[in-house]
Amino acid sequence: MLRGVLGKTFRLLGYTIQYGCIAHCTFEYIGGVVMCSGPSMEPTIQNSDIVFAENLSRHFYGIQSDFFKSHSYVPRGHVWLEGDNLQNSTDSRYYGPIPYGLIRGRIFFKVWPLSDCGFLRSSPNGHRFSDD
Amino acid sequence: MKRVPPPPFPEIKLMTVYLRGMAQSQGWVRRYFRAFCKGFFVAVPVAVTFLDRVACVARVEGASMQPSLNPGGSQTSDVVLLNHWKARNFQVQRGDIVSLVLPWDRSQPKPPLVRSPRLLPCFAPKPLPVRSPRLLPGFYFPPGVAPVYIRIQCPIILKSPKNPEQKIIKRVIALEGDIIRTIGHKNRYVKVPRGHIWVEGDHHGHSFDSNSFGPVSLGLLHAHATHILWPPKRWQKLESVLPPERSPMQSEE
Numbered sequence: 001m002l003r004g005v006l007g008k009t010f011r012l013l014g015y016t017i018q019y020g021c022i023a024h025c026t027f028e029y030i031g032g033v034v035m036c037s038g039p040s041m042e043p044t045i046q047n048s049d050i051v052f053a054e055n056l057s058r059h060f061y062g063i064q065s066d067f068f069k070s071h072s073y074v075p076r077g078h079v080w081l082e083g084d085n086l087q088n089s090t091d092s093r094y095y096g097p098i099p100y101g102l103i104r105g106r107i108f109f110k111v112w113p114l115s116d117c118g119f120l121r122s123s124p125n126g127h128r129f130s131d132d
Numbered sequence: 133m134k135r136v137p138p139p140p141f142p143e144i145k146l147m148t149v150y151l152r153g154m155a156q157s158q159g160w161v162r163r164y165f166r167a168f169c170k171g172f173f174v175a176v177p178v179a180v181t182f183l184d185r186v187a188c189v190a191r192v193e194g195a196s197m198q199p200s201l202n203p204g205g206s207q208t209s210d211v212v213l214l215n216h217w218k219a220r221n222f223q224v225q226r227g228d229i230v231s232l233v234l235p236w237d238r239s240q241p242k243p244p245l246v247r248s249p250r251l252l253p254c255f256a257p258k259p260l261p262v263r264s265p266r267l268l269p270g271f272y273f274p275p276g277v278a279p280v281y282i283r284i285q286c287p288i289i290l291k292s293p294k295n296p297e298q299k300i301i302k303r304v305i306a307l308e309g310d311i312i313r314t315i316g317h318k319n320r321y322v323k324v325p326r327g328h329i330w331v332e333g334d335h336h337g338h339s340f341d342s343n344s345f346g347p348v349s350l351g352l353l354h355a356h357a358t359h360i361l362w363p364p365k366r367w368q369k370l371e372s373v374l375p376p377e378r379s380p381m382q383s384e385e
Binding site: 017018020021022024025028077078098099100101102 | 173174176177178180181184185233234235345348349351352
C-alpha cells in the first residue's frame with residue numbers, strides 16, 4: 001500500500017519534472033504566452049489581454065549609434081522602449097535606454113480577447129521619431 | 133487433414149514470405165521508433181534545462197583573465213564550470229568571477245550614426261545587413277574522456293536569443309553605489325549606477341571590459357565561474373578575491 005503510494009508520487013514527480021523542462025525549453029527557445037496587466041500600452045494592449053511573445057532574432061541588434069550627449073542618441077547595444085500610452089507609462093523616458101540583452105521577447109500577436117485578436121498595430125506615437 | 137492449395141506460381145509464394153517478413157520487421161521498427169521518441173522527449177528537455185539553469189561547462193578563450201584563467205596563452209584553454217544556480221538571484225560579491233552576456237559585440241559592423249534634429253531619442257528600426265552570429269564554443273568533453281564533440285545548440289531549432297550572443301568571463305570589481313577609479317575609461321572616476329556592476333579582466337590593458345563599455349546591467353549576469361575543470365593539473369576552486377589596488381574609493385555599505 002505504501003509502496004503503491006510512493007510509486008505514484010515518484011511517477012508524478014517524474015512527469016512534473018519532464019513537463020517543466022519541456023516548458024522551460026519552449027519559453028526559452030521558441031516563445032511564450034503572456035498575460036498583460038497595466039495601462040501603459042493602451043490602446044494597443046489592454047489590461048488582462050493575452051499575447052504571444054516570440055524570442056527576438058539577432059538582426060534587430062545593430063541599429064543603435066554612439067552615445068554622444070545625454071539622451072540625444074541611444075547608446076550602442078541598447079534600445080529605447082516606450083509604452084503606447086505615453087501619459088501613463090514608466091519606460092525609457094524614466095529609466096533610460098535598456099541593454100539589448102535584457103529584452104526577453106517581442107510580442108507579435110494578441111490572442112485574447114477574441115474580439116480584438118490579431119497581429120498588433122504599429123505604434124500610434126511613431127511619428128515622433130525621425131532619422132534624418 | 134486439409135490440404136492448403138499451393139500458390140499458383142512460385143513467385144507469389146516468395147512474395148508472401150517476403151511481405152510477412154517485412155511486416156514483422158516494420159513492427160519492430162515502429163516499436164524502436166516509439167521508444168526513441170519517448171526517450172528523446174524526456175532526455176533532451178531535462179538535459180537542456182539542467183544546462184541552462186543549474187550548471188554547464190565552457191571553455192575560456194583569450195588572455196583577458198590572465199593569470200587566473202588561461203595562463204598558458206593559446207596552447208591550452210581552461211575549461212570552467214559555470215554555476216547558473218548561484219547566480220539565479222543576481223547576487224554577486226566583489227571579486228567573484230562571473231560570466232555575462234556581452235552588452236555589445238565589437239565584431240559587429242558599426243552602425244551609421246543616426247541623428248535627430250529635434251533632439252528626441254532616435255529609434256530607427258531599419259534592418260541592417262548583419263553577419264551571421266558566431267556560434268559559441270559550446271560545451272565539449274576534453275579529448276580522451278568522450279570522443280564526441282557535443283554542441284548543445286542546434287542552430288535551426290534551439291537558437292536561444294540570449295545564447296547566440298557572446299559571453300564574457302570577468303571579475304566583479306564594484307557593485308552599485310561604489311565610486312571606482314577606472315583604467316582607460318573616458319571618465320577618470322565612475323559611480324556605478326543602481327542595478328549595475330563594474331567588471332574587469334585580470335589582465336589590464338588586454339581586456340574588453342567595463343573600462344570599454346562602462347557599467348554593466350545586473351540583468352546580463354549569466355553565471356558564476358566556480359571551478360576550473362580542465363586541464364587536470366589546474367583543477368582548483370576559483371577564489372573570489374578582489375585585488376587590493378582595485379578596491380572602490382568609496383562604497384555605499
